[in-house]
Amino acid sequence: MNTFISKKLILISFIFTLCPISAQVQNTGIEKNWGPRHNRATISPSLVHLELSEKQGFKTVMVATRLMAADVPKETNWAVNDIPGGNPTIGIIDENGVYTAPTSIPSPREIHICAEVPEAVNRFLFATVIIGEGEPKYKPIHIWSEKKDDPNARMSGPHGIGLDQEGNILIADRGSSSVLRYSTTGDFIERIDDGSGSKPGEVNEPREVTSDVEGRIFVTDSKGDRPRVQVWNHKGEFQKIFAEKGRWQGMLLRAHGMDFDHLRRLFVVDVDNMAVKVYDKNGTSLFDWGEEGLAKGQFNAPHGLFVDRAGDVFVTGYYGPTQKFSPEGDFITDFGYGDPPDGAVYFHSVSGDKWGNAYLSVRSKGGYDGAMEGLGEGKHLSIMKFNNNGSFITSWAYSAIEHSESEVAITDDGIVYGLFIGPNDVGVETFVQE
The missing domain is CATH 2.120.10.30 (TolB, C-terminal domain)
Structure with a gap:
């Protein structure tokens, strides 16, 4: 009986060697993790439409993961179209993430709010401001x-x-x-x-x-x-x-x-x-x-x-x-x-x-x-x-x-x-x- 069981186990092992349950899982080379890893950050809001001179606050958050609550990043560096702090033509953003739209319509009307969070694995975050009504064309x-x-x-x-x-x-x-x-x-x-x-x-x-x-x-x-x-x-x-x-x-x-x-x-x-x-x-x-x-x-x-x-x-x-x-x-x-x-x-x-x-x-x-x-x-x-x-x-x-x-x-x-x-x-x- 023991010999029979042993042979059966060997056969099962051989089958699994030839036919893995998932070739993709066996050969990924990394440990799969379906969910956010530690130290990811998000930005909100993602998209806003603003009128001239209107203000909008943006914020970044370190995402909650298993046994770790969401938190405020230690540091966020704000920029507008990759310009630190922005400028009067495309709008200004302060150190707290409050953006002020320009006083005249920029070209293009689509503005990119850029947040750098040094401690996050996704260090660069982006949100969108559209000045004026309607979609940009x-x-x-x-x-x-x-x-x-x-x-x-x-x-x-x-x-x-x-x-x-x-x-x-x-x-x-x-x-x-x-x-x-x-x-x-x-x-x-x-x-x-x-x-x-x-x-x-x-x-x-x-x-x-x-x-x-x-x-x-x-x-x-x-x-x-x-x-x-x-x-x-x-x-x-x-x-x-x-x-x-x-x-x-x-x-x-x-x-x-x-x-x-x-x-x-x-x-x-x-x-x-x-x-x-x-x-x-x-x-x-x-x-x-x-x-x-x-x-x-x-x-x-x-x-x-x-x-x-x-x-x-x-x-x-x-x-x-x-x-x-x-x-x-x-x-x-x-x-x-x-x-x-x-x-x-x-x-x-x-x-x-x-x-x-x-x-x-x-x-x-x-x-x-x-x-x-x-x-x-x-x-x-x-x-x-x-x-x-x-x-x-x-x-x-x-x-x-x-x-x-x-x-x-x-x-x-x-x-x-x-x-x-x-x-x-x-x-x-x-x-x-x-």
């Missing part, structure tokens, strides 16, 4: 494109957009399997990759492109038998390739959105693994987190990712919502749910600016063909903007009725470059806030 200032039937066109199915060290536009073109560099006005500069294919330096339907503080260019090359991340230097010289194909820690199946945090760690969202993969700046796997499901903190076809200044990670599911996590994968909040029949239904990507605002590239019920109301007859809803806490700010569409979203990139000055796809052309439209 974005206007187009430039557009350039390539015709699909032009034999000299270089793009055919652009999918991802980023900015290089000098502010030039980088495009991952899935249709032509190429990584391209343009000026902001659409002048072609160069093709970065070494051609279409699966060899190092070659790309096969690349999805996303970004650059780091050294100017190195990172591309998620996610189709075929060799999903991976590839790296070129700023000059376009191939450097390295990392990540193997598979479901274990550090391995990829379909890499999509990616971004760096302030520690220079690279966060990559994997659509098919339903997980976020985290690497150091050299491509060494650090840890994974995430699991498939419909509950808060779980993933349903995650597509887009960006990391804010505090290190928090925003991940957009294709069917919504966008979720905010700590760097270790602890769920914080969510926003941007599907809103049929006239609202957004599909969420292709998320990008961020220096104040942690999230820009969602969205599609309505009809996908590329779904028109939205309230944006001009026949126009598509293309971009939705939320602040760092998930409060809705505004939304807008591309100028041409036939142009639909793909992704956006935002400069430190708040300029938005929107990559679009149309039936006859593809290109980039530039927007600024009025």
